Amino acid sequence: MDAVRLIVTSRRALAGSEDGPRIMTEAWQAYALAQAIGSRLAVSGPPELRGEALGLTELAGRGCGVLDTPPLDVADLRAARLTDLGDARRALLDLATLLVELGMALVAVASAAADEGTYWQCMEAIDAADESRDRVREMLRRMAARDGEIRERHRAAG
Secondary structure, eight states: OBHHHHHHHHHHHHHTOOSHHHHHHHHHHHHHHHHHHHHHHHHHSOGGGHHHHHHHHHHHHHHHHHSOOOOOOGGGOGGGGOOBOOSHHHHHHHHHHHHHHHHHHHHHHHHHOSSHHHHHHHHHHHHHHHHHHHHHHHHHHHHHHHHHHHHHHHHHHO
């Protein structure tokens, strides 16, 4: 399945999550998906994105690591269904939106947390979402700069 479809599925699942444990499960799923997308871009994406993509992979891995691993079957793991990036720009734009929504959902869980452990898991996960979003934005900026250079070369040649 392509990245955009998986991100849309994750956004819907996050929006439909009504309690803290479900939101934290969806957060873990979102980080695993971001990690898979970052890995794919690091290996086969444009060269100018590979460093930031590797950083995204590490940060998203940190997001997974601070949250309790949910009891999911491999078939339920969205990241495992990633077969194609599709439109990388669109995937990154949608991933940035997912990370913003994820951060907001985790703020709500942290605010309502009955125990300190859940609160701190959420705080660390929020930090990972913010840093991951920053990496995604930098990749989008680099893509825009590359596209501008290509357009400028075409104008100069034509």
